Structure formats: structure tokens, C-alpha cells
Amino acid sequence: MSDATSLIFGRLGWDALPFWSMLDDHSAMSIINGVIATGAAGMVVLGILAAIVLVTWLGKWKYLWSKWLTSPDHKKIGIMFIVIALVMLSRAIIEAVFMRAQQAVGLDGGFLTAEHFGELFTTHGTIMIFFMAMPFLTGIINYVMPLQIGARDLSFPVMNQISLGLTAAGAALTMISLVLAPFSTGGWTGYPPFTELSYNPGAGVDYWLWAVTLSTLSSTLTGINFAVTIFKKRAPGMTLFRMPLFTWTALCTAILMIFGMPPLTVATGLLALDRYLDFHMFTTDLGGNMMNYVNLLWAFGHPEVYILILPPFGIFSEIFATFSGKRIYGYKILVIATMCIAILSFTVWLHHFFTMGQSAHINAAFGIATMLIGIPTGVKVYDWMLTMYRGRIRLSVPMVYAIGFIMLFVLGGMTGIILATPSVDYQVHNSLFLIAHFHNMLIPGLLFGMLSATNFWFPKAFGFRLEERWGYRAAFCWIIGFMLAFFPLYVLGLMGMPRRSVAYFEPQYVPWMITAGIGALVILAALLCLLIQLWVSIRDRHANNVFAGDPWDGRTLEWGISSPPPEYNFPVIPEIYSIDAFMTEKDRGQGWQAPDRYDDIEMPANSAMGVIIGITGLAMAFGLTWYMWWLVIGAGLVTLVAVIARGFGRTTTRTIAACEVQRTHEHWLEQVRLTHPIDRSLEQTTSNHGRPVPPIEGAVQ
């Protein structure tokens, strides 16, 4: 390579293309893996081209730019976060299916190379945590939390855009790594010394490093934004103990993000110094200490577990109350339990490495701390069950996910207590038992939570219900698929099969592996059901219209406005007198009222900052990965100039006239009056247009 090309392209060469090695090496294994990798890269390229063609064909570039990409509206940013999450979810599920397929036929070999398998489990884990789970829950909190506290937007709308831009950049980087390979093979945790330059000189670890760093920065900013919003922008009268439980869990998650993300920034930052500037933080020689990395990573990693699980706890709390037609049981205890979990989550990180040589006393202390978390979690489970007790339960789609969650999550919790015992952990650590355990927490916990939240709040966001038939099919496929795919892994773990094995030599594993493989196919079917559900719902959107805004006889503020809500959310900021504020209003016959007077509303103005920071962030990360220093410096300068220039701007808000607010609001009220109120038993039929009968006429509180 000449000097000029290496100046421009760094170390990026033709061999980064996924089919390159196939051209040199004609063995069957190389060709199979090359074809799979090329197929994946082709899907990425085709997907991008299809998106560009579609937007151009519809002539929607301007609409996309001014109504979505530069919009500071928390609702639109939330939806865009969820779109990223769904795209990445699809990719990571397909990767999981490939891994299951490999292991189903992995006795003495299989069809994937060890390198390819390593990339698969690394991207699967990295994507599921940082580019599926985090954007999904960030998106849902973004959409719902300001509505629940009676706010018009987050405290820092432009910072919210920047968070979105950074997450999008990280996700894009992992997608680019399919086309310009390879990705890291170091697992989502990226332990050194394996990820150090001396053992792993290629671009793979650097892709992983910068994708994760972008996501971490995004989540830190998001956490600050959520916490400040909840502390400062609640409607008058909404004291902390009148906040909906979902908002409470959003607050705890935000606090965990603020304090839990910096350790990962430090860990990846120091690893980057090792790899780029020849530092010796975690190397095996010259006084480096790799245990520091493990401690730093899990000082992030364990709070992260609760960042992921607390929002679903809040979501399920809303869903159990709504679909049992009852006030949540033990509101204050649930709040206290949430806070206890948030605090305890910082005291248990060492249980991720019981076997790494510290003394038995230290292990015992962390084992006990770990088991303690079971107590507030158990309190929550009982509270949810007691909420359902003597309620009029409607088995809607969100409720199916919620009940599946309770059953399976308790099982996962039990295996967690088993793993928390250091002596047992010595036997099963690093085995498939662990994989089964944390998937048992994350799929029924996090993913079911996100999917039930999608079914629950989708009508609020888009003005029509998601179709239920395909919703049930998806939910049952998820529950059954999960059980088939992961319960065998408990057995395999106890039989001694290590995690991340590309092949094995023990015939007894095979039946369990095949069962797990079938489970993976059922999960793939669940993904298809979700897509069909979305398609069918959009097709039938007129029949399932819920413009009036309250399809589930909801309890909290967000159900008291139109679906979809106007960009300013509330024509007049509501005043709050109790928990379940909207249910109280309906109870008193005070729902759907016109205010005495309307005021002008000041909203944040559109801004391109999120797009700019997203693009420069991606350019810097890509440049760092491939050693294109000009790109890193250029993008860095653009970022600096953009941030400084933004400081000089003064028109950061725009005003919506009172008369326009009045017109919109009165149009909606008129529609609500024209909507026929329905009984809860009819809520899954096309007669549900978003207005329930008043509580007096038949519903239990």
C-alpha cells in the first residue's frame, strides 16, 4: 500500500470485505462462512439502499428532516430510539439463531469457524445490551415519562437529540462492521488481555470499543436529562409520592445511568489508551493489571442490570393496575423496593467474578449482598400478585406478557440465588447455566417489559391499537420459544458445557442443543409475528382508531390527552391531587374538560445538533477504528465548532399561539364527545375508539 492511500484509508484495505478471504481460501468451511458474512453485509447494503429509494420515491426527505431528524420533541425522539432498537433486535435475533444452529450441529465441528462464532456472540451481546435494550427503554421512558408527570418536554431537548445521535452512531458502527469486517471476538465484556493490541491487533476490538463508548456517552446524557426532568418539571401538585410507578422506576434508572455509566467510560477509555498510545493499564507485562478492567467493567455492569430491569418493573406495575382495574397494591412499598434495588445494585459487582482469586470472606460478603436484592424484588412480585387479586383481570396482550414475566422471572431469580452462592458458582461459572440465568432475567424481564409497553402505549403514540390476534401469537411464541431455547441450557450448564463454545465432543449434549435450536426458531417466529402484527395494525388503522386517547381505561395523565398527543402534550399544565391522576378526574366526572383560558406555549425550536453530533461521532469512531487520523481530527473540529456555535444562537424556542392551541384542543374535545363510550369488555373490538364508560357505570376501581 502506498503512503498516500494509507494516509487516506489508514489500515482499511480490500481484505476488510467479507468475501475477501473466501477468494484466497477455497476450503468448504471458508466458503460457507464467507457466504454467510457476505449475505449479512448484503442485507445491510440493500437495507440502506432500499430505505434511500423509498424515502426518495415518496418524496419525504424534507419531511424526514424537519419533522423527525431535527425535531426536539421527546415523543418523536422516543419513537426513533425504539426504531433503532427494533432494527438491532432483528439483527441480534438472527445472530442468535445462527449460534443455536451452529451448536445444534456442533458435535465435533459444525459449519461456523471459531472466528465467525466469536464475532457472532460478541455482536449479539453488544447489540442486545447497548443497541437493543438501552435504546428501547430510553425510547419508552422518553415517550411516556414527560406525559406522566404533566411536562411538555424533557429539561434538555437538544441534549436528548444528541443522545439519540450518539446511540444511532454506535448502532451504525456495528452495522458498518458487517460490511467492513471484522468485529471483535472478545465477547460483549471485552476482557483484556485478549482485547489488548498484542493479542488482537485487528480492527475488530476497536469497532467494539468505540461503538460501546458512543452508547455509554449517550446513556450518561440521557440519565442526566431524565433525572433533571423528573426533579424539575413535574406538574404542580405532583409530589414525588404522587408520581406513577413507571416514572419512579425511570428516576431510579436515570440515577443508575448517571453513576453507573462512568465506570464503563473509564474501562473502555483506558483500554483505548492501551491500544492506541501504548499504555500498560491492563497488559500482561510492565505492571499492567487486568483485574482493574474487570472491576471497572462490572462496577458498570451490575448497575446496568438494574438499569435494564427497573423500567420493565415500572411498566408491569402500570399494566397490572390498568388491566386488573385496580389501584396498584402497596404503592409506597413498591417505591421503597425500587430505591433499595437501585442502591443495592452498586454493592454486588464482585459476584460476576467469584472465581478470580479474592478471599472467601470477600466472596461471602458479596454473595450475601447479592441475595439481599432478592428481598425487594420478592416484595414487588407479591405486590403485583396482590394487585391482580380480586381484580377484574382482562387478559390483553400486555397482560399476557406480564403474567409470563412473573412466572418466568421468578424462576430466573431462583437460579440467580443459586449463582449467588460462591461455592455453587465455582461449579457452574462460565457455563451455559449462567447464560440460561441471565437470559431468563433479560428476556422475560426486559424484553417482555418492552414488548408489553409497546402494545400498551402504541395507541397513545400513533392513535390506533395494535392488532391483538397477532399480538397474542407473538407473545405466546416468545414465552414458549424462550422456555424451549433456554431451559435446556440450564441442564447443559450443569452437565458442564462451557459458554461460548463453537463445538463440543460430548454426544449427550446433542438432544438438549437441538431442543434449544427449535426454541430459537420459535423465537424467530415470534419476531415475524411482531412484524406481521405491525403490518396488520397499520392496514386496519382506521377501524382501530383511538383518537379520543383512552383505550384501556387508563389511570395516569398520559391517557387524558389525545392520541397521538399534540406536540406540546398539554394545552394547559394540569394540577395533580392524587396518584392515578386521570382516574381520579374520571371518577369525579372531570375528565375531558376545556380550560378557562389558553396561553401561548413556548416550545423548543428544531435543531440539527443531534444529527451533526451523530455524524461526527460516527466519523470519529470509524476513523479511530481504521486509523484514518484526518477523519478523526476533522470530525473532532467540526464537533467543537458546532458546540461553540450553538452557544452563540439565541432563538432556541418558538411560540405556538393560544388560538391554535384552543382550536386543536376543542376539535379533540368535540371528537371525544362524539365517541361512543365502551365497556372494558369491548376494549379489544373495533368499537373501542378510546373512550371508556365512566367508572360509576360498572367498573371496579
Next chain:
Amino acid sequence: MSSGNTRALEGNSRHPGLNLGPAHAQEEDTREEMVFGFWVFMMSDLILFGLLFATYVTMLGGTAGGPGPKELFELKSAFIQTMILLVSSVTFGMASLALKYREDKARLVVWLLVTLALGLAFLFFELKDFHSMFDKGGVPSRSGYLSAFFSLVPLHGLHVTGACIWLVALLGQMAVHGLDAPVKTGILRLAILWHFLDIVWIGIFSLVYLGGLS
């Protein structure tokens, strides 16, 4: 105009630290969130430094036969840097008081410029220190201990650099827009960062320099 930010109007939700007071009512009420948000960011940043301090301490033994603190550090230079930074905190305090109590910009600008000069002087001495460490073979690639040093101390320096750039940007904003609400809250937030960096430096001076030379 309903801003939707009703709680900020209540007196008890004021952010900690220097508030501008009733003379600046509008800035106080509409920008409360900005300053509070910055405090929260500082907490997050403090975790960063806290972890790097902890990592540094665990790496003290990792000199791998290379030069250690006694060979590399000069107490005089570190002491000069400490004094410069402490004085700059005082001058920023004077700038904050000028912002709160004075109508005219002149005094505020002078104090900010003095602070900027002190910040740059600090950076000069710090770089000079690094240079002399490099000359004595104290480069980060030499040992784990030196890696830990160069991941902690220059990060503080980078923060100071960022704060200086921000200060210049704020002076520029003041020249263009005058002393309006965004500039005022900008100065309030920069003040928090500046004092924060001072506190972090006291940690570095005590733990890294005094601890290393004792």
C-alpha cells in the same frame, strides 16, 4: 407565557451554590434546570475521577523497574500549579460576585480574563512538568504505574483546557449578545466546573504528588 416549569418558581427548589438572587429574577427562574443539570453532570464526572484515583492507587506498585514518583516529581512545580489553580478559583469567585452585584460588565470581564490567564499558566506549568518527566524516561508506555499517572493527571488538564475554551466562548457570546440570560447561566455553570476542577486538583496534589514524594 406558561413555561411548564412551575416548581422552579418555588423558593425551595433553588440549586446549591451561588444563586444570582432577586435582581436577576428571570434568569433564575427559567434557567434553574440548566444549573441543576450541570450539578448532576458534575456528580457523574466525579465518578470518573474517583475511579481513576482508585485505579491509580492500585497501580502504585506497578513501576516495573521504571522510574517512580521520587525520581519524576518536583514538589516545587506541583506547588506552583496548586497555588495558581487555587488563586484562579478565588478570581472566578470575584467574577461571580461581580456578576451578581454589579451592573457593569467591565469588572466581570477583567476577573474572567485574570482567571483565564491563570488557567493557561496552570496548563503551561503542567505541560512543562510532563516534558521534564518525559526527559527522565517517565513515559506512559514505560510502566503500569506511569500509565495510571498519565490517565489521571492529564485528564484533569484536558478538563482545564475545555474550561478555558468555554470561558473564551462565553466572552465571545458576551461581546455579541451582551450580558443576557444564557451568558449569565453559562458563567454560573462554568464556575461550578472551575471550582470542581480545583477540588479534583487538591486530590491530585495530595494523593499523587505529596503521597508520592512522602
